[in-house]
Amino acid sequence: MTEERRPIPLKRLPRTGAVRPLALLAPALIVVLVLFGGGLILGLPQSLGYLPAAGMSKISLKHFQRVLFDPDFFSSLGLTLYVAGVSTLIAAALSLLAAMALVESPRWLLFIFQIPLTVPHLVIAIAMAFLLAPSGMVARLFQNLGWISGPGDFPLLINDPFCIGILLTYVWKEIPFMTLMILSALKNSGMEMLDVGRTLNAGPWQRFRYILLPILLPSLGAAGLIVFAYTFGAFEVPYLLGQTYPMSLPVWAYRNYSDVDLAARPEGIAIGIVIAVGVTGCIIASQRLARGQKRRGTVF
Amino acid sequence: MGELILDRLILRFGRRTVVEDFSLKVADGELVSILGPSGVGKTSILKAVAGLLQPAGGKILLDGRPLIGTAPEKRPAVMVFQKPLLFPFLNVEQNIAFGLRMRRLADSKIRRDIASIMELTRLTGLGRRRIHELSGGQQQRVSLARALVVKPAVLLLDEPLSNLDADLRQQMRDLIHKIQARTRITTLFVTHDQAEALAISHRVALLLEGRLRQVGSPRELFHRPADPEVARFFGGTNFLEGRFEKGALHTQVGVFPLPGFNGNGHRLTATIRPEDIVIRERGPYDLEGRVVRTRFEGMATRVWVQSGNTLLVVLTPDSRLTPGQRVRMHLPPEKIHVFPPPPDERRA
Ligand SMILES: Nc1ncnc2c1ncn2[C@@H]1O[C@H](COP(=O)(O)OP(=O)(O)OP(=O)(O)O)[C@@H](O)[C@H]1O
Ligand SMILES: [Mg+2]
Numbered sequence: 001m002t003e004e005r006r007p008i009p010l011k012r013l014p015r016t017g018a019v020r021p022l023a024l025l026a027p028a029l030i031v032v033l034v035l036f037g038g039g040l041i042l043g044l045p046q047s048l049g050y051l052p053a054a055g056m057s058k059i060s061l062k063h064f065q066r067v068l069f070d071p072d073f074f075s076s077l078g079l080t081l082y083v084a085g086v087s088t089l090i091a092a093a094l095s096l097l098a099a100m101a102l103v104e105s106p107r108w109l110l111f112i113f114q115i116p117l118t119v120p121h122l123v124i125a126i127a128m129a130f131l132l133a134p135s136g137m138v139a140r141l142f143q144n145l146g147w148i149s150g151p152g153d154f155p156l157l158i159n160d161p162f163c164i165g166i167l168l169t170y171v172w173k174e175i176p177f178m179t180l181m182i183l184s185a186l187k188n189s190g191m192e193m194l195d196v197g198r199t200l201n202a203g204p205w206q207r208f209r210y211i212l213l214p215i216l217l218p219s220l221g222a223a224g225l226i227v228f229a230y231t232f233g234a235f236e237v238p239y240l241l242g243q244t245y246p247m248s249l250p251v252w253a254y255r256n257y258s259d260v261d262l263a264a265r266p267e268g269i270a271i272g273i274v275i276a277v278g279v280t281g282c283i284i285a286s287q288r289l290a291r292g293q294k295r296r297g298t299v300f
Numbered sequence: 301m302g303e304l305i306l307d308r309l310i311l312r313f314g315r316r317t318v319v320e321d322f323s324l325k326v327a328d329g330e331l332v333s334i335l336g337p338s339g340v341g342k343t344s345i346l347k348a349v350a351g352l353l354q355p356a357g358g359k360i361l362l363d364g365r366p367l368i369g370t371a372p373e374k375r376p377a378v379m380v381f382q383k384p385l386l387f388p389f390l391n392v393e394q395n396i397a398f399g400l401r402m403r404r405l406a407d408s409k410i411r412r413d414i415a416s417i418m419e420l421t422r423l424t425g426l427g428r429r430r431i432h433e434l435s436g437g438q439q440q441r442v443s444l445a446r447a448l449v450v451k452p453a454v455l456l457l458d459e460p461l462s463n464l465d466a467d468l469r470q471q472m473r474d475l476i477h478k479i480q481a482r483t484r485i486t487t488l489f490v491t492h493d494q495a496e497a498l499a500i501s502h503r504v505a506l507l508l509e510g511r512l513r514q515v516g517s518p519r520e521l522f523h524r525p526a527d528p529e530v531a532r533f534f535g536g537t538n539f540l541e542g543r544f545e546k547g548a549l550h551t552q553v554g555v556f557p558l559p560g561f562n563g564n565g566h567r568l569t570a571t572i573r574p575e576d577i578v579i580r581e582r583g584p585y586d587l588e589g590r591v592v593r594t595r596f597e598g599m600a601t602r603v604w605v606q607s608g609n610t611l612l613v614v615l616t617p618d619s620r621l622t623p624g625q626r627v628r629m630h631l632p633p634e635k636i637h638v639f640p641p642p643p644d645e646r647r648a
Contacts, residue, residue: 189383189385192381192383192385193385193387195350195352195372195381196379196381196385197373197398197402198350198351198352198371198372198373199350199351199352199372199373199375199377199378199379199447200378200398200399200402200446200447200450201373201399201402201403201450202373202398202399202402203373203402206402210398210401210402211387214387214389214390215387215388
């Protein structure tokens with residue numbers, strides 16, 4: 001018997017794919033389900049137009065209709081998909097690299113790497129604002145270094161049309177999560193299979209394409225879907241760092257919901273429900289992936 | 301072709317030297333076992349040949365060409381690991397085809413090669429199976445087939461049988477033996493099981509404490525061990541120490557004639573295997589002793605006999621001996637093996 005000699009701190013992670021993802025998703029789910037609708041049960045009647053306090057009691061799909069046919073809905077949806085998609089893709093690509101770099105690293109490095117997991121999104125968003133705003137620390141540093149002459153020269157990274165600040169926040173926050181998810185797949189025979197591939201004459205690119213990707217894709221996909229679901233439904237970061245128009249779906253939903261005009265409320269809830277459906281779909285898909293993987297015996 | 305030469309190989313992990321000055325020559329078509337207890341560096345040696353581990357010193361030559369410096373994927377050596385390590389996302393056929401696909405061979409050729417190798421490894425009919433639908437033995441055969449199909453110049457087998465149960469191990473051992481005889485691929489076979497090494501190899505290299513202790517045919521290692529530790533590794537525990545004079549070894553327990561040996565005055569250590577000592581009731585005998593302990597092992601009984609200050613282990617078909625009993629033993633002179641004296645302990 002050969003003893004295991006690689007440092008494997010990952011043993012401490014919950015063995016199932018379900019616990020951690022759900023725990024991490026909880027804020028998003030709560031925001032979506034509780035804050036916007038007081039729960040689906042309470043929200044659904046309201047989204048269907050049943051709001052006696054505002055003198056509305058006729059049930060219909062017109063609020064959903066109005067939301068879905070609002071041209072702003074599509075720009076919001078597009079923006080939300082853009083933010084969720086791009087941040088997930090960037091985080092996924094960087095996580096692949098990080099996992100490969102970390103697979104044989106000492107325990108303490110992995111520990112440091114996990115720290116962002118414990119920092120709330122809100123805190124990171126505020127930190128980003130301090131750092132990247134036109135009068136932020138980076139801009140001032142650049143000015144002191146003489147690289148720019150004033151705040152006006154600094155590129156717009158906060159409340160900007162490309163959502164750079166939001167993307168940075170999400171990428172920074174999601175990389176450790178995704179990396180840890182795929183690290184466990186990599187440690188579970190992944191590195192040894194790469195060695196098998198090497199002795200079978202697979203070059204670097206072939207090993208990446210025909211061994212690493214197939215091994216990691218299921219967990220990368222599962223992690224990616226969770227991150228995507230989270231960013232799709234999360235409110236606080238785009239609320240803080242986003243531009244005023246178009247808004248991301250959660251922000252738009254919140255604006256409608258908290259509008260002084262009570263008539264806007266059902267639409268806010270309708271948006272919330274659309275978001276909830278999307279998030280739930282992603283989670284189900286993610287669970288499917290993770291389960292398929294477990295059956296094949298590669299991961300977790 | 302595939303003549304493999306390892307020349308004064310040194311392997312280190314950090315500052316810890318695992319293998320020191322390891323030299324071994326494997327002829328083309330030969331199967332050599334590297335035998336040794338757990339942790340001596342057997343896997344590390346194979347990894348060095350495969351290129352997965354960078355030696356701290358020494359040379360590795362294949363048909364005279366140095367391998368060190370060549371990337372593992374460019375070396376004509378394939379390694380089969382202790383675990384099957386099959387790709388779970390491919391089926392049996394695709395797993396076996398992996399190495400051929402990496403070489404971008406034509407589909408028709410790949411299909412032909414796979415079919416013949418699957419027949420050789422008795423996997424015919426399992427091509428479409430998923431990996432998790434295979435038994436442990438089948439998985440290990442797929443792993444072997446995946447390596448054989450690329451027709452490597454050197455095949456490196458790292459305890460491929462150690463995860464199988466005894467019965468299956470025997471079968472696989474015979475299969476590997478047969479395939480190697482048929483394909484004549486130069487093979488380095490790593491194992492910690494002496495019986496396995498003796499049964500399968502043309503030659504055995506015994507590795508103890510990171511150093512090569514003896515290389516030779518299975519018979520040589522078994523019957524003519526180079527030193528007491530080698531003997532001990534193969535289950536030899538009887539050592540006789542004494543001085544050689546007038547054609548016999550004079551020890552504290554008795555005098556043993558050693559015909560055909562000369563070198564008067566030398567201090568010698570000799571050994572005799574447990575199964576070579578004869579316990580007899582009648583006739584001439586060399587030693588007398590008292591049975592201390594017995595252990596019934598099926599085909600034979602292991603008996604510990606105290607004779608003077610020496611404890612001898614005897615393997616005898618007689619299962620009726622009991623502790624306390626006095627026995628007479630005959631040590632056939634031709635079965636007594638004298639260790640070559642270490643150079644510094646020789647006496648004029
Ligand atoms: N990656 C590594 N880092 C540090 N030490 C290692 C590493 N791999 C192996 N070693 C050490 O090197 C020594 C030899 O290891 P190796 O795996 O070659 O032994 P082995 O003879 O194959 O043992 P076994 O029969 O248990 O497989 C062991 O003491 C082991 O602890
Ligand atoms: Mg080993």
